[in-house]
Amino acid sequence: MFNDIWIARKNAMCLARTLMVATIVIVIAVGTGYAFITAEDHDSSLTIVNEYDPYA
Numbered sequence: 001m002f003n004d005i006w007i008a009r010k011n012a013m014c015l016a017r018t019l020m021v022a023t024i025v026i027v028i029a030v031g032t033g034y035a036f037i038t039a040e041d042h043d044s045s046l047t048i049v050n051e052y053d054p055y056a
Helices: 005-019
Strands: 025-030 033-038 047-052
Touching: 005 025, 005 033, 005 047
Parallel strands: none
Antiparallel strands: 025 033, 025 047
């Protein structure tokens, strides 16, 4: 988990580019920090901050 949104966004974009699979990487807010997950792991209870599509 990251406390700085800039670092979370940078790592999420790097993960999306590294995986290069047909999935979206999402940055979510978790308490006072941030984390990133794939779109497949997302459920409606999470707060989405950004989405990264490696093919966009």
